Amino acid sequence: MALKDIVNRELVNLTNCEQEPIHIPGSIQPHGFLVATDTNGVIRYCSANIPEFTQFKVENLLQQPIEVLIGADQLSQFRHYLTELQRTSAAPHILGIGNTQFQCMVHQAEDTFLCEFEPVSEHIPRVSAVYDQAINFARYMSQAMTLQQLCHSVATEIRALTGYDRVMVYRFDKQYNGEIFAESKVDEHEPFLGLHYPHTDIPVQARQLYIRNLMRLIVDVNYTPVPILTKENSSNKDLDLSCSTLRSVSPIHVQYLKNIGVSATLTISLLHEGKLWGLIACHHYSAKYLDHYTRITAQLQGHFLTSQIQVREMAEGYAVAARINTSLETLLNKTFVPERASLQALVNQPQILEICHAAGVAVILNNVVYKAGKTPDDPVILQIAELARQKAANGIFNTSALSEDFPEAIAWCSVASGILYYQLGVVHNEAIVWFRPESLQTINWSGDPEKAIMKDVNGLSPRKSFEKYQQIVKCRSYDWTQTELTAAATFSYSIQKLITLILLTEEEARQRELTRQLEASNLELENISWISTHDLKEPLRKIQLFSSRLLNIDKNLSADMSATLQKMNASANKMQKLISDITNYSRIRHSETTLEKIDLAALINKVKQELAEDIEEKNASVVAVNLAFIEGIPVIVHQLFSNLIGNSMKFIKDGVWPKIVIKQEQEPVKSPEPDDTKLYYKITVADNGIGFENEFSDKIFKIFTRLHSADKYQGTGIGLALCKKIMQLHNGYIYAESGENQGAVFTLYFPV
Structure with a gap:
């Protein structure tokens, strides 16, 4: 049966370099060999260099059980090792094949077990060496005052441990551009400390693999890749080598290392909060193999370092935070009179700039700007605030490169390269904005970042020039730190309260003035009423x-x-x-609002006596049904029913004797108003008169409103308006319901 390799020969070009399938190269580095088995232990793939390490040929192992390679006597222990692998990241398993001892590491990729074999090194560290390393780390951890000093100590320790020519701690920024943050090297090599490298040097898919596989070894960049073979009639699917130590290297990365003169590398991932914070990059200028145990010891240093990243960053920010909090407390303890002039006094306080290290600040209320420090002109501030409002999430927006969000802001770089915006309200366009000017920054790149990938006659290749390239960054301010953002948010809540008090005070003053004007108007009306009454x-x-x-x-x-x-x-x-x-x-x-218990039946009898002449003249009938007691003001309740009965006897049909029925519900009821849940006494006054169109049921209660001519039905148009005012004085309701020539029904609701 013929053999076939699974080498990925897909060409990398300018259109697919970001998607280069570096996890499935189909080949390995030659310092070890690889076999891959299915879940039953049958070997499905072998690297072509097996004969160089064992007495077996590839074709004799493929499609055979793994025990053919390792021997039946070691099978039980190997299976136990695979079981342990499911629970823990187990240490290498030592296996003898022929006369050679191998350390075997196994990784599972879906339904396949990848078994990597490397000859056992003569150097096996003592158990005490790990203890010594922990003691050393604790010592220089206590001596290092900053995170950078700690990184330098780790780089020095790893170089002493591994013997690499250069060890660097490489830190990523938000865009994954890298910076050499700490370095330890042999004297004859030039320093790389402080140099920056563009994010294209380590593309996205490579960063993802650094998260999955925390350690990467390249023994010799001049190696010849060893293909992985399988039987011709097998599935021939790709093998995912993401977690493989022997995985072959991307041709672009190999060329990159050759261009900078590096022959061997060890890379250790530094993860912080689940993200790739940086790398420990070890470079050697000739081929160098590092045994597994030394690699693990170096990786342990990386774990020590990542455990300290957050602690060190917090410690370094503590002093800054303490100063900010002092300024914030001073600012919050100040008191201001709730008036607009206080806003200018507030922004003039030096602490308002100190809490977020800004050069200028502006508070906006009703499109009026109160500002201090270095800021744009008022119209520009209003424009910036509106642009920021549109960009804001939950009323908050900050940037250190305003011109990237708003190209027109390039004209304001000298005072507003960075802004921090908080929306304080929506009714009056309240907002506060802090401003930072541009901070010209010089970045030393290792080569021109715009030429990180070159295209030549051979296709795509990494840049060859690594001469120091200086870039001047313009129209950017320093980034806003989390401490500054927190302090600004706290102060924004405080100034929001002050603005609310100012607006409430102004509204109270407006209400007082309206009350004064209303009182004056009422006095004039009372004078008119007096003139009407007497003069x-x-x-x-x-x-x-x-x-x-x-x-x-x-x-x-x-x-x-x-x-x-x-x-x-x-x-x-x-x-x-x-x-x-x-x-x-x-x-x-002006009626007295003292309520009394009123006997409605007795009150209606008094009204009938007063209207006796009209009742007799018109042969009217006034009937009272179930009248009991209510709470009210007797004099005006008397006037209420007098008006209603008189109104019913006025609008009568020709040739029809008027009949008026006054009825009270036996049990209290709820009012027809949907938001009112109180109980009321319900009383109806119904007649058999001419009625009115129901569309006028609200209009008839307005003063001086008449539905009929004064010639036929005399009146002033005030009677029903007076009835409504009486019910309002009792916190009750009155409604009218009728139809043309159907009589009218007036419903009264007195509160229980």
Whole structure:
């Protein structure tokens, strides 16, 4: 049966370099060999270099049980090792094949077990060496004052442990550009400390593998890849070598290492909070193999370091946070009068800039700007605030490169390269904005970052020039730290309270002025009412008196003159009634609000006695049903029913004797108002008069509103308005319901 390799020969070009399948190269490095078995222990794949390490040929192992390779006597222990592997990241398993001892590491990829074999090194560290290493780490951990000093100590320790020519701690920024943060090297090599490398040097898929596989060894960049073989008629699927130690290296990365003169590397991942914080990169300028135990010991140093990243970063930020908190406490302890002038006094406080290390600040209220420090002009500030409001998530927006979000902001770089925006309200466009000017930064790149990947006659290749390249970064401020953001948020809540107090104070002043104006208007109305009550009544009385005398004394008046005097007298009477109704309407507002228990049946009897002449004249019937007691003001409740009964006897049908029924529900009820859950006494006053169209059921309660001509139905249009005012004074309701020629029903609700 023929053999076939699974080498991935897909070409890498400018369109797919970010998706290069580096996890399935189909080949390995030659310092060990690989076999892959299925879940039954049958070998499905072998690396082509097995004969160089054992007495077996590839074709004799493929499709055979793993015990053919390791021997039946070691099978039980190997299976136990695989079981342990499911629970823990087990140490290498030592196996003898022929006369050679191998350390075997097994990784599971879906339904396949990848078994990697490397000859056992003569160097096997003592157990005490790990203890010594922990003691050393504890010592220089206590001596290092900063995270960078600690990283330098780790680099020095690993170089002493491994013997590499250069060991670097490589730290990523937010865009995954790298910086040599700490370095230990042999004297003859130039320093790389402080150099920056573009994110394209370590593409996305490579960073993902560094998270899955925390250690990567390249023994010799000039190696010849060893293909992985399988039987011709097998599935021939790719093998995922993500966690493999022997995995072959991307041709682009090999060329990259050759371009910088490096022959061997060891890379240890530094993970912090589940993300790739950085790498420990070990470089050697000739081929170098590192045994497994030394690699693990070096990796342990990386674990020690990552355990300290958050602690060190917090410690370094503590002093800054302490100063910020001091400024914040000073600012929050200040008191300001709740008026707009206080906003300017507030922004003039130096602590408002100190809490977030800003150069300028502006508070905006009703498009008026209160500012201090170095800021743009007011129109620009308003424009920036509006742009930030549109970008803000939950009312908060910050950036250290404003021109990247808003290209027009490039004109404001000198004062507003970075902004921190908090929305304080939406009604009055309240906001606070801190400003930072551009901070010109010089970045030393290892080569031009724009030429990180080159295209030549051979296709795609990494850059060859690593000469120091200086880049001046413009229109960027320093980034806003979390401590600054927290302090700004706390202060924003405080200033939001002050603005709320200012707005409430202003509203209170406006209400006081409106109240003053209303009181003045009411006083004028009362004066008018007094004039109506007293000053107008006397002239009217005289007009009525003189017209009556003329009619009674002079019997020789012409018919026209007599009719004119009668009309004048009728108009005076009508005006007298109008003045009386207006006076009653106005008097309701000043009525005493002390409620008394009222016997409705007795009250209706008194009303009937007062209206006895009208009732007898019109042959009317007034019937009371189930009337009991209510709480109210007797005088005006009397007037209420007098108006309603009088109204019913006014709007009667021709040839129909009026009938009025006043009825009270036996049990209290809820009002028709949906938001009112209180209980009320329900009383209805129903008649058999001419009624009205139901669309006018609200209009009839408005003062001076009439639905019929005054010639046929006399009145001033105040009676029902007075009824509604009486019910409002009792915190009750009145409703009217009717239909054309169907009579009217007035429903009263008195609170229980």
